[in-house]
Amino acid sequence: MAPSLLAPAGIILLLLSLSAAQPRGDNIATCNMNDGFGKYCPTTCGVADYLLSYLPGVNEDLNTMQRELETITNLTNSAEETISYMKDSATSAQKSAPADPYYKKSSNMLNDVFRFQSTIVAQEKQIQELQEIIASNERRMADLKTAAFQLQQRCSAPCRDTVEIQPLTGSDCQDIANKGATKSGLYYVKPAKAPEKFLVYCEIDSFGRGFTVLQRRRDGSVDFSKDWIQYREGFGYLSPDDTTEFWLGNEKIHLLTATATVPIVLRIELVDWEGNKKYADYNMFRIGSEADKYRLTYGYYFGGDAGDAFDGFDFGDDPSDKFYTSHNGMQFSTVDSDNDRYDGNCAQQDGSGWWMNRCHAAHLNGKYYQGGRYTEKDAGEFGFDNGIIWVTWHNRWYSMKETTMKIIPLSRIAAGGQQAGVKQFGGFGDM
Numbered sequence: 285m286a287p288s289l290l291a292p293a294g295i296i297l298l299l300l301s302l303s304a305a306q307p308r309g310d311n312i313a314t315c316n317m318n319d320g321f322g323k324y325c326p327t328t329c330g331v332a333d334y335l336l337s338y339l340p341g342v343n344e345d346l347n348t349m350q351r352e353l354e355t356i357t358n359l360t361n362s363a364e365e366t367i368s369y370m371k372d373s374a375t376s377a378q379k380s381a382p383a384d385p386y387y388k389k390s391s392n393m394l395n396d397v398f399r400f401q402s403t404i405v406a407q408e409k410q411i412q413e414l415q416e417i418i419a420s421n422e423r424r425m426a427d428l429k430t431a432a433f434q435l436q437q438r439c440s441a442p443c444r445d446t447v448e449i450q451p452l453t454g455s456d457c458q459d460i461a462n463k464g465a466t467k468s469g470l471y472y473v474k475p476a477k478a479p480e481k482f483l484v485y486c487e488i489d490s491f492g493r494g495f496t497v498l499q500r501r502r503d504g505s506v507d508f509s510k511d512w513i514q515y516r517e518g519f520g521y522l523s524p525d526d527t528t529e530f531w532l533g534n535e536k537i538h539l540l541t542a543t544a545t546v547p548i549v550l551r552i553e554l555v556d557w558e559g560n561k562k563y564a565d566y567n568m569f570r571i572g573s574e575a576d577k578y579r580l581t582y583g584y585y586f587g588g589d590a591g592d593a594f595d596g597f598d599f600g601d602d603p604s605d606k607f608y609t610s611h612n613g614m615q616f617s618t619v620d621s622d623n624d625r626y627d628g629n630c631a632q633q634d635g636s637g638w639w640m641n642r643c644h645a646a647h648l649n650g651k652y653y654q655g656g657r658y659t660e661k662d663a664g665e666f667g668f669d670n671g672i673i674w675v676t677w678h679n680r681w682y683s684m685k686e687t688t689m690k691i692i693p694l695s696r697i698a699a700g701g702q703q704a705g706v707k708q709f710g711g712f713g714d715m
């Protein structure tokens with residue numbers, strides 16, 4: 285009897301733990317920062333991350349319930365067998381009860397029968413209890429499924445009610461600006477060969493230039509140590525007021541650049557920990573397809589005051605330093621996809637995703653170091669975790685405070701003159 289009582293106790297504990305877990309899903313309605321969704325719209329991987337974080341727990345709970353139910357079924361079967369046996373015994377005892385000479389024996393047998401009958405009643409009661417527990421478990425599982433379904437529905441349209449998305453759309457932000465948009469914010473774009481529209485942050489300035497923003501680092505609030513799929517799909521948060529960190533996603537960057545019919549300029553903007561701002565422009569910027577591991581190519585360094593770090597840097601260790609730290613033509617690497625020119629895996633060493641060579645002189649997805657300074661002591665799981673690098677500016681291992689990667693058609697970059705571009709850049713960060 286004892287083991288059969290232990291099992292329901294275990295189930296009750298399990299149910300308690302499930303009911304305790306359930307309200308976590310309900311918090312998503314408010315999308316609060318502490319519950320995985322951040323302040324604004326998560327990118328695809330933000331939602332996936334959140335759901336995936338629940339998956340192991342839910343799977344384990346379901347497996348545990350399954351096991352408990354099997355145990356109960358076994359116990360029920362064995363109880364039924366016992367009852368059946370008891371009934372048979374009682375019947376045969378009654379049948380075999382002879383007349384007077386065997387009165388005493390018969391009486392004993394009858395007592396046995398009564399005892400068996402009371403046992404049967406007790407067993408039946410227990411079976412009923414077990415059946416109630418099963419029914420309750422089934423109800424809980426149904427509730428859990430409903431909750432999971434609601435969670436999925438919420439995640440499919442995250443936070444739209446709290447985020448202002450501009451109505452104009454276009455192939456990119458310049459297209460949207462050309463249609464008359466004057467306000468920076470979140471817009472849907474659909475490049476020529478994109479299967480569906482997707483959300484981007486458009487930085488639209490007073491010259492009518494519409495930059496499509498690919499990457500933002502601001503405060504280290506988003507972990508850039510992500511895998512291939514996350515870098516492909518994008519991660520972090522897009523915000524209408526440009527306050528959050530994100531990687532737009534390699535597939536989207538590919539669609540925005542590779543299918544463009546005009547030359548595209550990549551503008552990189554950097555802010556150091558003293559508040560100084562610099563930039564670098566690359567013309568004919570293009571990211572290849574996933575089949576080509578999102579290879580980075582550009583035509584030439586188009587200017588800027590931050591220096592041409594994409595061209596590599598002579599660190600003074602080896603004559604081939606510059607060659608092996610250049611980035612033009614490099615494929616994208618992540619912790620789980622090594623496409624670099626190094627024996628090891630640069631992305632794994634740095635815990636990031638980037639167009640690694642062997643390894644880099646520019647690395648804007650590196651680890652975020654508050655204050656910008658770091659040393660060999662800042663070793664990660666696999667080695668020396670490099671910071672956010674644009675080595676041609678500070679000429680040493682210095683990690684940036686803020687970075688932006690954004691694109692615009694070449695024909696518009698100089699609208700209002702290159703000086704205007706610099707002036708515009710001076711305002712970045714206060715928007």
Ligand SMILES: [Ca+2]
Nearest residue numbers: 622626627628
């Ligand atoms: Ca390698």
